Amino acid sequence: MSFDLEQTDELLSTTRAVRRRLDLERDVPDDLLLRCIELAEQAPSGGDISSRRWLVIRDPETKKQLADLYRAAGGNGVMERAEQHRGTGHPKQGVLESAAHLAANLERVPVLVLATVWGVHDGSGRPGLFDSVIQAAWSFCLALRARGLGSAWTTLHLGKAKEFAEILGIPDGVTQVVLLPVAWTIGTEFKPASRRPASEIVWFDRWGYTKETLGDVESLIAAGPGVTVEIDIAAPPERVWELASDINISARFSSEFQGAEWIDADGPREGASFIGKNKRTDVNREWETTSYVVACDPPRVFAWNVNDRDEPSAQWRFELEKIPGGTRLRQRLIIGPRLSATGHAMKDNPDRAQQILASRQEQHRGNMALNLQGIKSLAENGA
Numbered sequence: 001m002s003f004d005l006e007q008t009d010e011l012l013s014t015t016r017a018v019r020r021r022l023d024l025e026r027d028v029p030d031d032l033l034l035r036c037i038e039l040a041e042q043a044p045s046g047g048d049i050s051s052r053r054w055l056v057i058r059d060p061e062t063k064k065q066l067a068d069l070y071r072a073a074g075g076n077g078v079m080e081r082a083e084q085h086r087g088t089g090h091p092k093q094g095v096l097e098s099a100a101h102l103a104a105n106l107e108r109v110p111v112l113v114l115a116t117v118w119g120v121h122d123g124s125g126r127p128g129l130f131d132s133v134i135q136a137a138w139s140f141c142l143a144l145r146a147r148g149l150g151s152a153w154t155t156l157h158l159g160k161a162k163e164f165a166e167i168l169g170i171p172d173g174v175t176q177v178v179l180l181p182v183a184w185t186i187g188t189e190f191k192p193a194s195r196r197p198a199s200e201i202v203w204f205d206r207w208g209y210t211k212e213t214l215g216d217v218e219s220l221i222a223a224g225p226g227v228t229v230e231i232d233i234a235a236p237p238e239r240v241w242e243l244a245s246d247i248n249i250s251a252r253f254s255s256e257f258q259g260a261e262w263i264d265a266d267g268p269r270e271g272a273s274f275i276g277k278n279k280r281t282d283v284n285r286e287w288e289t290t291s292y293v294v295a296c297d298p299p300r301v302f303a304w305n306v307n308d309r310d311e312p313s314a315q316w317r318f319e320l321e322k323i324p325g326g327t328r329l330r331q332r333l334i335i336g337p338r339l340s341a342t343g344h345a346m347k348d349n350p351d352r353a354q355q356i357l358a359s360r361q362e363q364h365r366g367n368m369a370l371n372l373q374g375i376k377s378l379a380e381n382g383a
């Protein structure tokens with residue numbers, strides 16, 4: 001048997017949170033739900049013990065009670081925020097309006113499916129609960145999508161799990177994991193969401209070690225090896241940006257940093273260049289580089305290429321992402337493609353190339369972590 005990858009990939013990439021396009025008028029037959037749950041039950045479970053239990057809720061009065069609890073547990077807040085953001089062009093406006101629509105209409109969705117599991121969290125860290133339900137519940141969502149139905153993963157109600165349990169007669173010792181409103185979808189075309197490319201979030205062999213180029217490459221450097229370090233900072237992106245884009249602050253916690261100076265500008269802007277002075281005591285080397293700012297988009301991205309704008313020996317990039325309560329600051333480094341001192345050392349010692357690269361990656365990772373920690377301290381405490 002060989003799979004039609006075009007179809008399976010389409011299924012995997014377009015199973016969206018469907019809320020506004022749930023058909024509230026068309027009934028969903030039981031046998032279809034049971035078939036989808038049967039497929040979902042093929043998912044693995046801790047200890048290979050059948051502990052998942054699924055509640056299919058259609059009774060209008062029960063759905064109304066559950067929907068009221070969903071709103072009380074957070075749905076009302078979502079509806080208020082959607083109202084505040086309406087027409088403002090806020091990046092989360094679409095999701096908020098969609099979530100608010102579901103909160104306002106939950107009782108009108110033909111079926112609510114509650115996925116639960118026998119067991120309670122014992123804090124042991126062993127698999128057993130969420131990890132025995134989530135994979136099955138997601139398979140259920142995929143099976144629905146393949147048949148023209150849709151759902152949205154919801155957990156807001158968990159703040160009222162006790163009340164849910166009373167209404168539905170769920171015994172003690174059972175944990176609720178996800179509430180899936182199920183309906184036929186209005187139209188079946190859905191688009192893949194915009195997500196971070198895998199190369200930016202996959203580490204090879206060690207935390208933070210990246211590869212930009214996959215497949216057959218003629219050398220380790222051609223694979224685009226790099227390092228990514230991230231930190232969450234309790235300060236707004238604008239404040240973090242000031243520090244990350246200041247060439248005399250953003251690297252100064254590194255053991256190699258000796259100072260930096262703008263050549264043809266007095267601050268960060270695309271196209272500007274700066275001199276960086278560096279020192280490594282382990283190899284007894286001092287050197288200067290010229291760097292070229294290749295992206296400057298406050299308060300999101302600040303990036304520069306070292307030695308040559310188009311064929312750099314290193315590519316550095318700060319990325320700032322607004323998260324609840326602050327900013328996620330990410331610094332990415334790609335080594336090469338032009339050979340730097342490390343690249344030359346690798347070329348001259350082919351049998352030790354992997355080791356030379358890994359040790360340089362480790363040095364960079366340590367320095368980058370110090371810099372991000374320093375930026376965090378400055379942004380949060382000014383110290």
Ligand SMILES: Cc1cc2nc3c(=O)[nH]c(=O)nc-3n(C[C@H](O)[C@H](O)[C@H](O)COP(=O)(O)O)c2cc1C
Pocket residue numbers: 015016017018095098099102152153154155156157193
């Ligand atoms: C753990 C988890 C909890 C969620 N809880 C809710 C919820 O309570 N209500 C809701 O409308 N959406 C909820 N969502 C759906 C997300 O908002 C959804 O993934 C997001 O809108 C992105 O949609 P997309 O998957 O179609 O790109 C939840 C998703 C996850 C993974």
